Amino acid sequence: MRTLEDLFAGIGLSYEIVEPSPGRASIIARIPGSDNSAPSLGLFGHLDVVPVEAEGWTQDPFGGEIIDGWVWGRGAIDMLGLTASFAVVTRELAERGIPLKGDLVFGGVADEENGSAWGVDWLTSNRWDLVRADSVLTESGGVPVGPGRRRTLGVGEKGGAGRTLRVIGRPAHGSRPWGSQNAIVLAAEAVRRISAYRGPVTISPEWADYVDALGLAGSLRDALLDPLRIDDALPDLGDEAGVAHATTHDTFAPTVVRAGQKQNVIPGEAEVTIDIRVLPGTAPQTVDELLYEAIGDLREHVQIVGDRFGEPTVSPAQTPLTGIIDRTFRERGQGGGILPILHTGGTDARFFRRRGVPAYGFGLFSDVWKPGEFRGLFHGHDERIDIASLGLTASATWDVATRYLADVS
Numbered sequence: 001m002r003t004l005e006d007l008f009a010g011i012g013l014s015y016e017i018v019e020p021s022p023g024r025a026s027i028i029a030r031i032p033g034s035d036n037s038a039p040s041l042g043l044f045g046h047l048d049v050v051p052v053e054a055e056g057w058t059q060d061p062f063g064g065e066i067i068d069g070w071v072w073g074r075g076a077i078d079m080l081g082l083t084a085s086f087a088v089v090t091r092e093l094a095e096r097g098i099p100l101k102g103d104l105v106f107g108g109v110a111d112e113e114n115g116s117a118w119g120v121d122w123l124t125s126n127r128w129d130l131v132r133a134d135s136v137l138t139e140s141g142g143v144p145v146g147p148g149r150r151r152t153l154g155v156g157e158k159g160g161a162g163r164t165l166r167v168i169g170r171p172a173h174g175s176r177p178w179g180s181q182n183a184i185v186l187a188a189e190a191v192r193r194i195s196a197y198r199g200p201v202t203i204s205p206e207w208a209d210y211v212d213a214l215g216l217a218g219s220l221r222d223a224l225l226d227p228l229r230i231d232d233a234l235p236d237l238g239d240e241a242g243v244a245h246a247t248t249h250d251t252f253a254p255t256v257v258r259a260g261q262k263q264n265v266i267p268g269e270a271e272v273t274i275d276i277r278v279l280p281g282t283a284p285q286t287v288d289e290l291l292y293e294a295i296g297d298l299r300e301h302v303q304i305v306g307d308r309f310g311e312p313t314v315s316p317a318q319t320p321l322t323g324i325i326d327r328t329f330r331e332r333g334q335g336g337g338i339l340p341i342l343h344t345g346g347t348d349a350r351f352f353r354r355r356g357v358p359a360y361g362f363g364l365f366s367d368v369w370k371p372g373e374f375r376g377l378f379h380g381h382d383e384r385i386d387i388a389s390l391g392l393t394a395s396a397t398w399d400v401a402t403r404y405l406a407d408v409s
């Protein structure tokens with residue numbers, strides 16, 4: 001926060017810091033445009049990062065060291081590299097007094113890694129006056145895909161649902177397991193069935209476009225576009241398989257298990273928390289239906305608890321703004337234009353989209369990157385970014401902001 005305040009000091013840029021919960025501060029700056037009716041653009045980057053397991057790193061995760069053209073440290077990819085690029089462009093636009101018709105809004109925001117309750121969720125609900133914008137760029141995109149080097153642009157993301165399975169058995173003495181109804185054993189079988197479950201497949205236009213961009217051999221390509229064959233083709237897809245599965249299925253990941261209290265007591269109850277991510281088009285009631293189908297005849301032992309359902313969100317892939325981004329990617333990225341993708345995880349974009357504001361996952365990465373490596377660094381060890389990509393991202397942000405907000409008068 002102090003870094004951003006120092007960056008924005010002394011150039012006549014007005015900003016406000018809001019801290020709705022202690023330690024969850026966001027900074028919002030606005031460069032007013034000359035024309036009230038011109039569309040405004042928001043650049044929103046989160047400031048928080050996830051913890052590290054330092055022993056897994058080969059460099060100091062908080063050292064910010066530059067080694068052979070790469071900046072190492074937690075947040076380099078997720079997402080301080082992009083937030084810093086947004087901040088630098090905001091400062092340059094303000095300091096140089098570049099004439100803009102629409103407002104430029106910069107947000108360095110808190111709490112994204114914790115569900116955004118005190119970040120963009122709070123800001124868009126309570127301080128719309130501060131953060132309002134007609135379109136928004138946030139994390140993340142710009143990764144080259146396949147031989148054509150098209151660059152990803154996040155146009156949507158899956159919704160998040162959560163359920164807890166309450167598994168009911170019968171308590172008994174630990175010395176006589178045969179024939180018992182051990183809730184741990186029942187829960188283990190429920191988890192096995194859920195992870196083996198092959199649910200419905202959705203081949204979205206974004207997925208079909210992504211498969212084309214990968215430039216795969218004909219038979220694998222065809223299988224990845226066929227709902228009946230995609231599951232069997234996934235193992236042939238290497239490090240793209242996980243995202244291929246998540247982009248075409250509602251997913252169910254058991255993430256927390258609780259059962260048992262004492263070594264000599266067979267537990268009568270167990271709880272399993274399931275992280276569920278749903279595709280656009282999946283209805284809230286479908287979540288429980290799919291879970292029941294997955295566990296089959298175990299349902300007499302299982303209650304599904306909870307009804308949380310965060311709607312999936314999608315912004316239009318073809319707008320004046322995405323047209324400008326496409327042109328910018330072609331010029332700066334020296335490759336193909338935009339490749340609209342659906343993010344499988346959550347970003348702050350969803351809170352803007354829910355207010356009807358198109359929001360896009362942005363960035364521009366150099367040709368050394370591959371999508372699998374890029375995804376692997378999110379929340380992983382040895383997070384790092386090349387300086388070339390930081391330069392490309394800042395340049396592309398500059399181009400998009402000045403073109404979209406251009407004062408043509």
Ligand SMILES: [Zn+2]
Binds near residue numbers: 046078079112
């Ligand atoms: Zn992030």
